Amino acid sequence: MRSVSDLDAYRAWASTPIAARPTYSVVIPCYNEELRILPTIGAIATHMSTLGEPWELLVADDGSTDATVQVVEDLDLVNLRLLPAKQNTGKGDAVRRGMLAARGDIVLFADADQSTPIEQFERLLAEIEAGADVVVGSRAAEGADVANKSIVRKIFSNGLRLVVKGIFRIPVADTQCGFKMFTSDASTTLFSRQLLDDFSFDLEILYLAKKFELNTVEVPVRWIDAPGSKVDPKKVAMDFLSDLSVIKRNDRHGRYDKPNHTVVEHQRRDEWSGDEQIHKAA
Amino acid sequence: MDVNEVERETGTITVSLLGRFDAHESERIKTQLHDALERGDHNIDLDLSEVNFVDSSALAVLTSSMKRARELGGDLRIVSPSAPVRVIFELTRLDRAFVIC
Numbered sequence: 113m114r115s116v117s118d119l120d121a122y123r124a125w126a127s128t129p130i131a132a133r134p135t136y137s138v139v140i141p142c143y144n145e146e147l148r149i150l151p152t153i154g155a156i157a158t159h160m161s162t163l164g165e166p167w168e169l170l171v172a173d174d175g176s177t178d179a180t181v182q183v184v185e186d187l188d189l190v191n192l193r194l195l196p197a198k199q200n201t202g203k204g205d206a207v208r209r210g211m212l213a214a215r216g217d218i219v220l221f222a223d224a225d226q227s228t229p230i231e232q233f234e235r236l237l238a239e240i241e242a243g244a245d246v247v248v249g250s251r252a253a254e255g256a257d258v259a260n261k262s263i264v265r266k267i268f269s270n271g272l273r274l275v276v277k278g279i280f281r282i283p284v285a286d287t288q289c290g291f292k293m294f295t296s297d298a299s300t301t302l303f304s305r306q307l308l309d310d311f312s313f314d315l316e317i318l319y320l321a322k323k324f325e326l327n328t329v330e331v332p333v334r335w336i337d338a339p340g341s342k343v344d345p346k347k348v349a350m351d352f353l354s355d356l357s358v359i360k361r362n363d364r365h366g367r368y369d370k371p372n373h374t375v376v377e378h379q380r381r382d383e384w385s386g387d388e389q390i391h392k393a394a
Numbered sequence: 395m396d397v398n399e400v401e402r403e404t405g406t407i408t409v410s411l412l413g414r415f416d417a418h419e420s421e422r423i424k425t426q427l428h429d430a431l432e433r434g435d436h437n438i439d440l441d442l443s444e445v446n447f448v449d450s451s452a453l454a455v456l457t458s459s460m461k462r463a464r465e466l467g468g469d470l471r472i473v474s475p476s477a478p479v480r481v482i483f484e485l486t487r488l489d490r491a492f493v494i495c
Contacts, residue, residue, distance in 0.1 A: 118477035147450040154482035155447050187485060226447060229414070336414065338449075 121161040129190050135165035137216030141206035142224040143174040146183050148338075152226045153187070159230045168193065172210030175200035204306065204313025211294070211303040212375055219299045223290035225338035232333045236293040245298035245326035248284050248318070249291030255332035256286075272352055276315060279356060282322055284330050287315045291333060298326050304371035307362055311348050312355035319359050320368060395419045395445075397426065405434055408473070410441040417451040427459040427470070436468025443474040448482055460492060471495055 138156055142149055153169070160167050168191050171184050175197045184194050195209050207221050218240055220233060228249050236247040251258045252273065276282055288311070294302070301324055308316045321328045362368060395413035402408055407430055415423065430438060440456070442448070448456075460470040471493040475483065483489040 119480060122477065122481055150485045151447065151449045151453070151482045154485045155478045158478040158481045226449070229447065231446070336416070336418070338417065 118158060118162050121164075122158045125157065125161040125167070125191055126189050130166035130168065132166045134168040134216040135218065136160060136163070136167040137170060137214035137219040138167065138230075139170045139172060139207065139210030139214055139219065139221040140224050141172045141174060141203050141210060141221065142176065142180055143200060143203070143206070144176045144178045144180060145224045146176070146179040148225050149180055149184060150187075152224050153184070153189075153192070155226055156222065156230045157189070157192075159233065163233075167191070168214070168216060170195060170210045170214055172206040172213075173197055174203060174206040202309035202313075203311055204316075205309040207313060208303045208306050208309075208373065211299050212373060214296075214299065217296050218293060219296060220293045221290070227338045228289065228291035228333050228335050232291065233293075235331050235333060236291070239329045239331055240293060240295060243327060244329040245295050246302075246318075246321045246328040247293040248286065248328065248330045249289045249293075249333040249335075250284070250286040250330045251289050251333065251335045252285035257332075257334040258337075272349055275353065275356070280315070280319055280322075280359075282315075282318050284318055284328065286330070287318050289333070289335065290314075291335075292317075300375065301326070304373050304375070305368045307367060307372055308355055308358070310351060310355070312352050312359075315352065315355070316359050319363075323363065323368065395423075397423065399426070399430070401435070402439075405468070406437040406439070407435045408439045408441055410444065412444040414447045415442075415445050415452040416447065416449040420451040420455045423452070424455040424459065427455070428462065431459070431462050431466060431468075436463055436466045438463060438468070438470045439473045440470060441473045442479045443476055445476055445479050448479055453482075453486060453488060457488065457491065469493060 138160060140152065149171070157169060170193045172195045173181050181194065181196050193213065195213055197206065211219055211221060218237065220236065222228065222230065232249060236249060239247040250256055273285060276287055302317050302320050305320055306313055306316055318328065395411060395415060398410040400408045409427070427438065456470070463470040472483070473495055475494060483492065483494065
C-alpha cells in the first residue's frame, strides 16, 4: 500500500524548506485538539508529500486552552506554520487567518479530526484543474460515503439544507463539510470579505462565491463522524438560522463590496525569492 | 476495519488490520488484543501495513496492550507500518516506546 519512497518524501518535506512557491497549501483550523492534531498532521503530511509538488501546512489555532499549540510547536516541521490566537474567536476566524496566510496556488482547509480523509484531496483537485474556483467536499452529493453520523446530526443537516437551498438558492447540498478547496484568487476574494467567525462562515463563503459568480463545484467525499466532535448540532442549527439573516443584511448594506481583511495583516513573504511582498487583497 | 488473526507458534500470533483504526474500532480491537494476551498469546505482532490512519484512541489501545504484553513477559510489536502510520508514531514519539520492525 505505501512504499518506502512515501516515507522519504515525507522526511524531505519535514526537514527541508521548500524552494519554490507552494503549489498546495493545507489549512487545519483547530481548537483544543491536543489529542487529535498529531495523527491528523501525520496523515496529511504523509499523503501531501507523495504528490510531488511543493506544499505547505498551516495550523490555525483558535485560542486553544490545552496543549495544542505546544504540541504543534514541538514538532519542528520546517514547512508547517503555526498561527496561534490569543483568544477563542470561532472556527471561521481560524479558517480565515489560515486561508489568508496561505501561499499556495491551491488552498484546502480540512478539519482537525480527519473526518474527511486527506486521500480525498485529489478528488477536489481534479475539479480545480477542470476549471472550478471553489470545490466543496460533500456528504450529501450523490456518491458520498458517510459513516457513523448520528441521527441528530442527520436531522439537523437535512433541515438546514432545505433552508439554505430555499432562501439562498445556493446550489450546494452540503455547505458545512469541513473539506473545501479554493484557487488562490478565489480564496483571497472570499476570505478577505468574510465577516462571520462562527460555524456559519461556511455558508457565508458559499454565499459570497455565488455573489461573485465563482465557479463552485460539489464533490462527493468519504466522511467518517469522528467522536469528540465540537459540533453541537442543535446549537449550530439555531445560530445558523440567525446568521442567515445577518449575511443577507450585510450584503444589503454593502459590507461585502470591498475586502474587510487585507493581506497586510497576514504577510505573504516570498522567502524563496528573498523579496517581501505585501499582496493586497483583491 | 478488517481484522485477521493468525497463530504462528504457541504463544505468538500475528494480527493484521486493514483500513482505518480509529475510535469506532478501538474497543473491539482492545478486546481482541487483551483476550489474546489473557489466553496465553503474550507475543503479538501487529501488522499495520494495510492501515491508513490511526487516531489517538487507537494509539491508546496499542499502548495499553503493549504494556500488558510486557507485564506478562511478552511484547506487542508493530510490524511493517504503512508510511502514514509510521509518521504518526514518530510525531507522537511512540516509535521510541514500541518495537517497530
